[in-house]
Amino acid sequence: MEIFMLKQQQGYVLSKIGPHTYLLPYGQSIADQKHGIIINETGEFLWKMLETPQSMDTLITALAGHYHMDITALQLLSSTVPVYFLFSGYIPKTDILP
Template sequence: MKLKDGFVLRQIADTWVVMAIGETMMDFNGMITLNETGMFLWKAVGEGEELSALVSSLMMEYNVAKEQAEADVKEFCDKLVEIGCAEYIA
């Protein structure tokens, strides 16, 4: 999983948002609001963690079962790809 260029994570008061910057703003109108877990995963994806490492990190950080962490990571990553913020890499 790799974040695409042209997106930044910002904290506005108590809220985490992802916004498009530069030329990406032409194609992506708006911003994405993330909860604490989403912010955690966004940062991990940005650091280049593979999917299995994302699952392990989520399990450790939030003390959740492997099955739940796998489902949450898949849902989050699929959504990032769907909206154009990230892509799966081989």
């Protein structure tokens, strides 16, 4: 079984503006007309973890610890979370597919 490592998509920066947290494009991402998004506390937590490449298991374990949750429930997400990131465009295909 291969372990896929996830990482931050280059060209975005985490910014707090008022009460909201955003992932905002910069540099070539702006030229490519990429859009910024508002993220919640969980998104911010994951983005910060992805400063260095992480496996899905590591992310799930960290989320379970951060939110004091049963890891079993979060493990059910391990097959769907990469799909969300893939289709949102914030983690490129090459970072999660062989």
